Amino acid sequence: MADEMERLTEALSIKFEELSLIHQLSEQLKLDEDPATLCDCLLNELAPCITANTLLIDIERDEESGVRSRMFSTGQLHSPDFIRHAIECVEHYHNDSHQAVMVNNHVVVDESGPWRFIVVPIHGQNQLLGRMIAIREYKSEEFGTVEADLMKSTSMMLGVHLVNQRQFMALQHMFEGMIGSLASALDAKDTYTSGHSTRVADLSVELATRLGFDEDGVARIRMAGILHDIGKIGVQDSVLCKPGRLTEDEFEQIKQHPVLGYEILKGIRPFRKILPAVRHHHESWDGTGYPDGLVGTNIPRDAQVLAVADAFDAMTSDRPYRSGMPLDKVVAIFQGGRGQQWAADVVDVLLSCPEVMHAYSKREPTDS
Ligand SMILES: [Fe+2]
Numbered sequence: 001m002a003d004e005m006e007r008l009t010e011a012l013s014i015k016f017e018e019l020s021l022i023h024q025l026s027e028q029l030k031l032d033e034d035p036a037t038l039c040d041c042l043l044n045e046l047a048p049c050i051t052a053n054t055l056l057i058d059i060e061r062d063e064e065s066g067v068r069s070r071m072f073s074t075g076q077l078h079s080p081d082f083i084r085h086a087i088e089c090v091e092h093y094h095n096d097s098h099q100a101v102m103v104n105n106h107v108v109v110d111e112s113g114p115w116r117f118i119v120v121p122i123h124g125q126n127q128l129l130g131r132m133i134a135i136r137e138y139k140s141e142e143f144g145t146v147e148a149d150l151m152k153s154t155s156m157m158l159g160v161h162l163v164n165q166r167q168f169m170a171l172q173h174m175f176e177g178m179i180g181s182l183a184s185a186l187d188a189k190d191t192y193t194s195g196h197s198t199r200v201a202d203l204s205v206e207l208a209t210r211l212g213f214d215e216d217g218v219a220r221i222r223m224a225g226i227l228h229d230i231g232k233i234g235v236q237d238s239v240l241c242k243p244g245r246l247t248e249d250e251f252e253q254i255k256q257h258p259v260l261g262y263e264i265l266k267g268i269r270p271f272r273k274i275l276p277a278v279r280h281h282h283e284s285w286d287g288t289g290y291p292d293g294l295v296g297t298n299i300p301r302d303a304q305v306l307a308v309a310d311a312f313d314a315m316t317s318d319r320p321y322r323s324g325m326p327l328d329k330v331v332a333i334f335q336g337g338r339g340q341q342w343a344a345d346v347v348d349v350l351l352s353c354p355e356v357m358h359a360y361s362k363r364e365p366t367d368s
Contacts, residue, residue, distance in 0.1 A: 021049060021150070025157060035059065035165060038158075039072040046154060047074045050147045052134040053115075054078060057122075057158070058087070059130040067166065078135070082110050087131060090119045100152050104142040114138035120151045124163035132158070175270060183226050190232055190240055196313055201225025203309040203360050210349045211305065221302050224277035228306055231261030231278070243319075258282055259291050276300035281307050284341045304343040308334075308350055311342070316361035327361055 025045055030038075039057045047055055054075040061069040071080055078086075094101045100120040118134040132155045136143060183197050190196075204225040208218050232240055235257055239250045246254065262279040265271040280303035283289035285296055299307075315333065316324045325333075331351060338347040350357065 017049065021045060021154070025154065033165075035067070035162065036070070036072065038161065038165065039070075042154060042158060043072060043074045046150070049150055050134055051140070052136045052147075053140075054133075054135040056083065056133040056135070057130060058083060058133065059122075059162075060128060062127075062129070062166070076135075083133065085110075086115070086117060086135075087119060087133070090117055100148055100155075102143050102148050116140070116143055118143050118148050118151055120148070120155045122155045122159045122162070124159035129159055129162050179223060179226055182230055186230055186233055189237065190229075193229075193317070193319075196317065197226050197229060199313045199317075199360060200228060200306065200309045203312060203356070204305050206353070206356050206360075207305050207309060207346060207349055208302075210353065211346065217302075220273050221277065221305060223271075224274040224281075224302055224306055225309065227261065227265065227271070227274060228278050228281050228310065229257060229261065230264055231257035231259065233264070234260040255282070255290050274302070277302035277306050279303075281310055283307070285343060286340050289341075299343070304346050308342050308346045312350065312357070312360065324361065327357055330361070331357075 025042060039059070043055050043057060052075065054073055054077075056071060056073040056078075059067065059070045059072075061067065071083065090101050090103050094103075100118070103117045103119075116136045116138055120132045121128055122130045122132060132151050134143065134147060134151060186197065187195070201222050202225070204221045205218055208221045213221065232254075235253055239246070239253050242250065258279050258281060262275055265278060266275055277300060279291065280289075280294060280300050283292065283294045283299045283303060285299070285304075287293050287295035289299075312330065312334075315330045316327070318324045334342070334347050334351060338344045
């Protein structure tokens, strides 16, 4: 009875440790991380729990999602050829690549000596995604079910997470493709300002970074920059592509584009975070802008940054009917409009970075 109790207590303690590890790992795994980070994190957590010369995760190549074959390991290094040969031997010996295999007596030899192995397949959606492998010197004690069970549990979790991660990345990829297609559609329609959106996005990122935006904020402003003028898709070609001066009525049509952009994007959830920037990038600090005549700090911060980047690119870019302004003139306009048309601190950041202004304009200042 006492022996049985002791055996049960030990089994419970092992299961508890296994569950703690799984819980710890599940809290650390993030969908938007690179698979390498995920595998490294998992190996680091697993290494103290399994005595082995090498712990290794071998990810299989997947044509569909573009995942390439990769190997991650802790402990003693082995060549990929050694690992592949070992997997072949183990799986051939057991004639099954779908089950966890523990090999304590079958010896795979290389020049460094015989080894013991545990090879656990990593499955996800009925597909073999890779393998988790533990390698121990033959002279050490045999692997047992404790190590094998721990590896099976973590492999199962890794499999689910890798599938989720691949789906997340595919969605992300599709979303980025959609943004690119929308921007190309606008470029195709508004050939006069081709490339404007990308330049505004890049300059907005420069400014936002210097203004202390966090990583999410910088990513958001990049997307807003690319799509800020998307509403121009809804403006008539005869107005949008008219060289020279616009009539009052034509200008009123152009002024609809921030609201049109807002309406185009508002139905798509991931775009909601950029709606304030898209709608308000033509507001003016003194309240004379459009479409809502917002004043000062009522203008969303992203729109304040975008407005400066947008105006800078519009002033410095060549158009078929006029050349871009020289930088010294652009600087003078920004100095005059600082705190009147644009947020003063955003203008200050731009004017304090001559190297950025030079890089983003096609023309050198006339006095330099
Ligand atoms: Fe605009």
